[in-house]
Amino acid sequence: MHFVKELSQLIFPTRCFGCNDVGLSICSTCRREWHPHYYQTHISDLNIHSAILYSTTASRIILAAKENGLKGADDLIIDAIMHVLGKADFSHHNVQLVPIPSSPSARRRRGRSFIVDIAKDVSVQTGYPMANSLEIVRKVRDQSGLHARQRSLNMAGAFAITPGVYPRGDVILIDDVVTTGATLREASRALTARGFHVLASVTACVAQPLR
Numbered sequence: 225m226h227f228v229k230e231l232s233q234l235i236f237p238t239r240c241f242g243c244n245d246v247g248l249s250i251c252s253t254c255r256r257e258w259h260p261h262y263y264q265t266h267i268s269d270l271n272i273h274s275a276i277l278y279s280t281t282a283s284r285i286i287l288a289a290k291e292n293g294l295k296g297a298d299d300l301i302i303d304a305i306m307h308v309l310g311k312a313d314f315s316h317h318n319v320q321l322v323p324i325p326s327s328p329s330a331r332r333r334r335g336r337s338f339i340v341d342i343a344k345d346v347s348v349q350t351g352y353p354m355a356n357s358l359e360i361v362r363k364v365r366d367q368s369g370l371h372a373r374q375r376s377l378n379m380a381g382a383f384a385i386t387p388g389v390y391p392r393g394d395v396i397l398i399d400d401v402v403t404t405g406a407t408l409r410e411a412s413r414a415l416t417a418r419g420f421h422v423l424a425s426v427t428a429c430v431a432q433p434l435r
Contacts, residue, residue, distance in 0.1 A: 240254055241254070241284060241285045241288040241294065241296065241297045241300070242254030242257065242258065242281035242284050242285055243281070243284075244284075249296040249297075250285070250296075250300065254281045254285075257276075257277075257279045257281040257282065258276055258281055258282060258285060258300060258304075259276070260275040260276060260303065260304050260307040260308070261275060261276070261277075262274075262275065262307075262308060262311040262312075263275070263277070263430050263432070265402075265430060265432075265434060267402075267405035267408060267409055267434070268409060270397075270405075270408060270409065270412050270422065270424070270425055271423075271424040271425070272402055272405070272408065272424065272425045272426075272427060272430065273308045273311070273312045273424060273425070273426050273427075274308060274402065274426070274427045274428065274429060274430035275304035275305065275307050275308045275427075275428055275429070276304055276428055276429045276430070277429070277430065277431075277432055278401055278403065278429040278430060278431040278432070282401070282428075282429045285297050285300055285301070286301065286400050286401060286428070286429065289301055289338070289342075289400075290334070290338045290400065291334065293334065293335070293336070298341070298342060298345070301342055301400060301428045302342055302345050302346055302349070304428040304429070305342065305346050305398065305426055305427075305428050306346055306349060306350060308426045308427075308428075309346070309350055309352070309396075309426060312424070312426065314352075314394070314396065314423070314424075317393070317394040317423055318392070318393030318394055319352050319353075319393060319394050319396055319423070320352065320353050320354065320355050320391045320392055320393050320394070320395055320396070321343050321346065321347055321352050321353070321354040321355070321396050321398050322343075322354070322355055322356075322357050322358060322391050322395050322396065322397055322398065322411075322415070323337075323339040323340045323342065323343035323354065323356065323358075323397075323398045323399070324339050324358065324397065324398065324399040324407055324408070324411055325337050325339070325340060325356070325358050325359055325360060326338050326339065326340070327360050327363075327364060328360070337356075338400070339398060339399055339400060340356055342398065342400070343398045346398065352396075353392075355389055355390065355391040355392070356386060356389055357385055357386050357389050357390060357391045357395075357415070357420075358383050358384070358385065358386060358411055358414060358415070359383070359384055359385075359386045360382055360383060361381075361382065361383065361384045362381065362382055364378050364379060364382050365378050367379075367403075367406070367407070371404075372404040372406070375403075375404045375406035375407075376404070376406045376409070378406070379406045379407055379409070379410040380410065381410070382410055383410050383411050383413075383414035384414055385414065385415070385418050390420075391415070391420055393421075394421055394423035395415055395420055395421060395422045395423060396422075396423055396424050396425065396426055397411050397412065397422065397424070397425035397426070398425070398426055398427075399425065399426075399427045399428075400427060400428050400429065401427055401428060401429040401430070401431070402425070402427045402429070402430050402431065402434065403431040403434065404431075404434060405434055408425050408427075412425075
């Protein structure tokens with residue numbers, strides 16, 4: 225078994241998710257940028273709690289998880305979200321995690337709904353229940369490359385409550401990164417409009433300042 229592992233490393237060497245250097249799944253240089261802290265910001269009345277300042281390294285790690293489905297990258301995002309949940313201390317609330325869903329086209333391309341899978345793992349490890357309560361009900365554009373107003377218009381009215389799947393208690397929205405807040409704002413609107421209480425959002429990364 226040890227020989228097989230060594231042979232595998234020769235053929236498929238481990239590369240850093242952040243810089244692609246051969247060695248560790250995240251090298252010491254990239255670890256300095258992907259080192260969970262605790263950042264708080266807000267969009268309108270929605271409080272957002274995040275672990276990592278968004279950077280080129282963070283972008284590459286998220287893409288490694290989102291587009292390539294690499295478990296090690298998933299684990300870095302899961303650890304960042306769990307770090308924030310611990311720091312924010314929601315223990316006095318009846319918390320339920322609600323992930324931001326992927327679009328149908330993204331699900332087909334990736335073979336999964338990225339943040340839903342991340343939130344499931346977070347739920348298992350923290351004990352917080354998860355409800356896959358949001359669905360995208362109209363076509364939306366890829367948000368990358370859009371400025372703040374375009375993102376807001378792109379997401380307006382995009383979410384609705386998944387039929388038969390209703391969150392309970394204090395909802396915490398889960399996402400990978402917040403840049404302008406358009407997606408989280410729309411998700412909060414869809415839930416609040418149906419009478420659910422959105423306590424906060426937790427993201428792995430946050431752009432500073434929100435743009």
